[in-house]
Structure formats: structure tokens, C-alpha cells
Amino acid sequence: MTSSSSPLVAAAAPLSSPWRQFTRRFLRHRMALGATLFLLILCMAAILAPWLAPYDPQASDWMALASPPDASHWFGTDDLGRDIFSRILYGARLSLWVGLTSVGLGAIGGVLLGLIAGFHGGRVDTLIMRGADVLFAFPGMLLAIAIVAVLGPGLNNLIIAVAVFSVPVFARLVRAQALSLKTTTYVEAARSLGASTSTLMLRHLLPATLASVIVFFTMRIGVSILTAAGLSFIGLGPEPDVPEWGNMLASSRSLMMAGAWHVSVFPGAAIFVTVLAFNLLGDALRDTLDPKLKG
């Protein structure tokens, strides 16, 4: 009973102890704090990019092509003489936007399908989960490439592609929880009080699954930023002059051998650090949100 009673407590939020427990655990987790701090700074930088960026991300200095970092261009300039630091700041907007919206869409779709499958069972369950299995059969990147190939390149299609391959992951996660939760006493109680199916699913089951969904959501953002950058890198993302991190890597890779290390190192590092931060945050959330762990 202990393992299933905690979600019940979490669902009935007014009791302050789980939240306090969570904050206490989270604040003790140094890695989590570091990652959160970094992501907060990144979000601020992305929002304030037009004011923070020293240059127009599209403006070229034709006399300074691929020039190394110096006082005027902190991260140097790229193959067309554009300021890399400014482009990374603007790129953060795109990457965060793509990461959040695509995983958000994927999560909404996946959670709903997972709830329906887990709650109803039977044919509906089979239909949804076999569909998810089909999507699972493709490696995520391959599926995203196929979707973009059909829809055509561009930022919005890229978001859709990443969202679609996130759906089955969330669906499977939520279905497993819904399956075990729907037989718990509190759900049975609500049902016997005459709660409708939608009330049962959305008021009683959904909140109980949220902890793991949030953990997964955070980790998934890293994956989706990486996939989006990968798609841009192979030319399936937004137009080539858009300061997307994957785009920046693609246009600079031929310069790497020519000794211009900075053109690929900075966008590469931006992707690396951001994905790492989301993954660390996800890990930390899993550790702190896990009801089985005792504070």
C-alpha cells in the first residue's frame, strides 16, 4: 500500500509536506541546482537576445570571414563574417522553442493516448499500443527524417517531426501507470461515487502520473534539441541562414579542417551544454520526485 498511497497524497496537493520534501531534496542536489541555474540563464539570454547580442545575427562583416575570437567578436565570426556569439544567443531562442513545443505537443498527445489505452484496455489499448510499437520500431532520428521528408523542411515541420516521435514514449509510460492505478482503492472509490470516465482519467489518474511525466519531459527536451539540431545539420531544418545551432554546425564543418576551430566549437558546445543541462535536471527530478525515496 505504501507505494500507491503516495501518489494519492501528491494528488491531493493541499498537504504541504510532499512539496516541501521535494524542494528540500532538490536544493540538496548540487547537480540539479547547477543545471537549473544554467537553464535559467539560457532562458533569460534567449528572451533578451535582441538587447544582449552585440551584433545583428544576419549582418556580415565581409572583411572578417571566419576570423578567430577577439575583443570585438567574443566567439569569432563564421564563414560569412557573422558574429557567432550573437548567432548563438538567437539560436538559443530557436532551440529552446523547438525543444519545449515539440516535447510539449508530444507529451500532450502521448499522455492522452496512454491514459485512454491504460484506462479502457481491450481493443482501444491494442490499437493504440500497436501503433506506438510501429513508431518505436524506427530509430527516432530516422522517423523524424521521414516525417520532414514528407512535410518538407522548415522550422514548424521540424517541430512536428520531433513531436511525433515523442508521442509513443509518453504513451507507453502513462499507460503503464494508468494500468496499475486504475485498480487502486481511491480510483475505485471515485468510480463508485459515480465519477464519469473523463473525471476519472483527468482528475484522478492524470495527476498521479504527472511526476514521471515531468521527469521524462525534462529529459526528452535534451533529446529533441539534439534531434532538431541533427535535422538542421543535414539540411532538413529552417533556411540555411537562420541562426539555428545545427545550421551553424553544418555551414562550418568544412572550415574546421582549414584551422577555423571556433566556427564549429562554439555552436557544438552550446548544443552539448544545453542537452547536458536538461538531462542532469531530468536525472535530479527523477531522484527528488521518486516517491519511493525517503527524504
Place this chain on the structure above:
Amino acid sequence: MPTHVSRWMQRSLLAAAVCACALNAVPSWAQDLRIALYADATGFDPHDTSDTLSYSVQSGIFERLFQFDREMKVIPVLATGYEANDDATEFTITLRQGVEFSDATPFNAAAAKANLDRLADQSLGLKRNSLFSMVDRVEILDDYRIKVVLKRPFGAMINTLAHPSAVMISPKALADHPSEDELRRNPVGTGPFEFAGWEPGRQIKLVKNPQYWKEGWPKVDSVVFYPTPEASTRVARLQAGEVDAVYPLPAELTQVVERNPKLGIARDPGIMQYFLAINNLKPALDDVRVRQAFNHAIDSRVWLRAVFGDMGTVATAPIADGVGFYAAQPEYAYDPDLARELLRQAGHADGLDLQLWTSNETSDVRAAQIFKQQLGQVGVRVSVVPMDAGARNERLWGNKDPESAQYDLYYGGWSPSTGEADWALRPVYATESWTPTSYNVAYYSNPEVDQDIQAALETADDEVRAAHYAKAQAQIWQDAPRVFLGNPDNVVGLTKGLNEVYMLADRSLVFDQANFE
């Protein structure tokens, strides 16, 4: 006893070592030339080839009647000379004696006729038949003289015979392999090398032709080509000593190779002219003021610096300055204000929205971004659409109905492999050459230009031809069917000590006189 054995062993080892040294001291002349290519060849029948890379590989196996030297001057190879009548309809060609194909078939008038007949036979559907559509018949005058009779005057005939497709294939090979599929895998020519094998995607091997007619050549025993599409991998292989030459060397990696004391480059002026084709049939773009505005809006010097490392020349005529009958034109100065004014006069004060198509290669995408930025400054909003070769072939080159062509701007280049004005102008500016028939993808049409291009062909008098070509170039320049960009240099990367491996102006690779110091 053990000491004896060891002493005996020591002595024999010493003897063996001395022998080995002596053997090594004999200079070993067996030398291989290894070349990294940007793609694989498509086959080994030059009559049915249209890409410069395959021509380059084939040039080791086959020779032509005439050829180009490093300065793009026509020189006789399997021919020794020619005479033409005044209206350029009959060309009498004297052939070189004492030449054999590598299968021991003699090269003579009958062999030359067999090849020219094959090139001229429009029913065969070979890729280069259209280049020889003006040939009516080939007559054998004696064993080493032929007369090429044309259907209509064609002043550029000798340059056309120097085109890399106009090679002499062994008549025996032609008879043994009637099917094109077999012939393209079994090439036999008179060249310095013989074909020794092709593993598609991996390597092509040529070995020395021991019966080669030029005394003392070739200097290398074999040539192996490795298709290596990624530019930085090509250079990495050169640095590691896996290959002796890379074809071509991309501009951004030229400095890396030059800085390496073990490597060097061969840089020659090119005749490939890059352009931004403008779809002359689209509303707005059919206005000459708009097209001239684009020419003033784009700074081709910036393009040359950012994409080709400043190696080359900017366009000063609708054909490259190395092409025969080139005539310089007044400059389209970079002048955004003038461009905006021209657009305003044409009624586009609030700008235009256009699509720019290009290949998805890094340097082409880079160029496209420059155009987008510079056109943006005069109010022309451009969206760049990078495409792979398949999509371009289908949507651009394969488009059957000019009126329905979707593109507005296309970034590309044209290299006339005959080295003279007709093949530089006719396929890209004449009305008869509208895509998909040929390569006039701008759908440009001006009857006066058509007339001059045709008139220049109808005489063998170079002065008259020059006058017609000068007039055509001036008119095209003024009509601005495309944004004229420039003519980048051709660069090959080499290991130090390797000589005579370079690119001809038409971008084909020359290696028949390759030698190591």
C-alpha cells in the same frame, strides 16, 4: 657449439642484410599515381558521357584528334593538321601515322571514320550525339586522311573535335561490344594508360600502356583513382600520404595544403562561369531593369572572396575571359542605390519575393546566403531552397514546360569544354537551347543574339566570327538574363615532387604527363 651457431647466424644475417641493401640500392622506377576524386566515374565510353570527372579519368585511356594545352589552345594529337574550306563546311584532317590502339589495332582513317560516324549518328541516343549533329558524313581520302563534311557551316568544328567526348575508340572494341552497357566497361584507346579495373565507389585502376606511341611516356606505371566525395576527407588522405593528388581542392582548404611543407597546389585560371540565372519568363523578372538591378545589387567580389578565397576573376562578359572570342564589357558596378532606383522605376518600390534554388553543397549554400543578404538590402526578399541533385534534375532541368517553371533564381555554373565562344554561348543563351533541350535555364531569348550566334558559325573567317560574338556578348550583357558572377580558378592539391597534374580551364584533370621528381 652454441657460439658457433650464433656466429654462423650472425654472418648469414649480415650477408642477407648486405644483399637486401644492394637490392634496395637499385633505383626502383615502379611508381604509382594515386588520386582522390570528388565523385565516381559514370562509365568509360566518352561518346556517352557528359560529366567532366568521367572525361578526366577517360583521358588517360583515350586520345582525340585535337586537344587543349594548359592555355586552352588547340593542339593536334592523333591528327597532325587540318584544312577547312572558306564557308566552314568541309574539314580535311591528316592523321598521325604509326599509332596503335592498346589492343594492337592500327589507328588509321577507317578507325577515325568509325568513331566520327558513331558520334554523328543521331539514332544511337548517346549523350554527346547532339554536339556532332552538324556532321553529314566522313569520307576516307587515303589511309591517313579523312574529310569531314558538314550539313551546314560550322566554324567551331576543330574545337568541337577537341571536346573531351570526341575520342578515338578501338574499332575492334566497338565491334566486340555492340551493347553500350558492355562498351562502357571495356574501354580500349590509344592513350598512355590501359584500363585495368573499376570497382564502383571504391577505385578505378589504369596501368601503363607499353605500346604508347609517345617515346618515353608515361612516366608513372599506374594510376589509381579513389572516389572521395567529402572534401575534408580528400585533404586528410593527401596529408596522410594515402593519395598523391586531390581533384579538386576546395578553396577553403587551399591554405591548409599550402602551409604543409610536404604538399603543394597547382592553380590555373578556369573558364567555368558561375551565375545566378533569372527566370526571364516570370512576371517582374521579364523586365530588364529588374534583372540589371540584381546585377548592381550583388557584389561579385564579395562572392569570390567568401566562396572561392579570392582565387579567380569576376565576370566582365557573359563568358569567361579565357574563352576564345571573349569580349570585355563595361562593369556592372556594385551599387545598391542604383539597384533600388531601377526596381522603383520598374514598379517594385516595395520589393519582390523570390525563391532561390541551389544545390545542397556547403559552398553553394554559402553563396546563396550572400545573395539573399545582398538582394535583401535592395528590398528583394529571397528564400533559399537547397536541393539535392535528384530534386534539381526533376524540378529544374527536367521541367518540360518553360511557362510553368517554378524557380525565380538558380545558382549554377557553365564550363564550355570546347574552349570557345559557340559552346559558351549557344547552350546557355540561345532560344533553341531552352531547358530541357539544353541548358538555357533562364529561358532567355533575343532574336538578335540568336542570329549572331548562328552567323558566327557560318564562316571559318575568325575576324567575322569575332565581330558576331562581340555583338552577341554586348547584347546579352545588356539584357542581363542572369547575374554574371565570375570565373574561379581551378586548384588541385599535390604532394611535393609530383609534377604535371593539374586542371584544364574547363575543370577536367590532366595527368598523362605526371612524373615524380
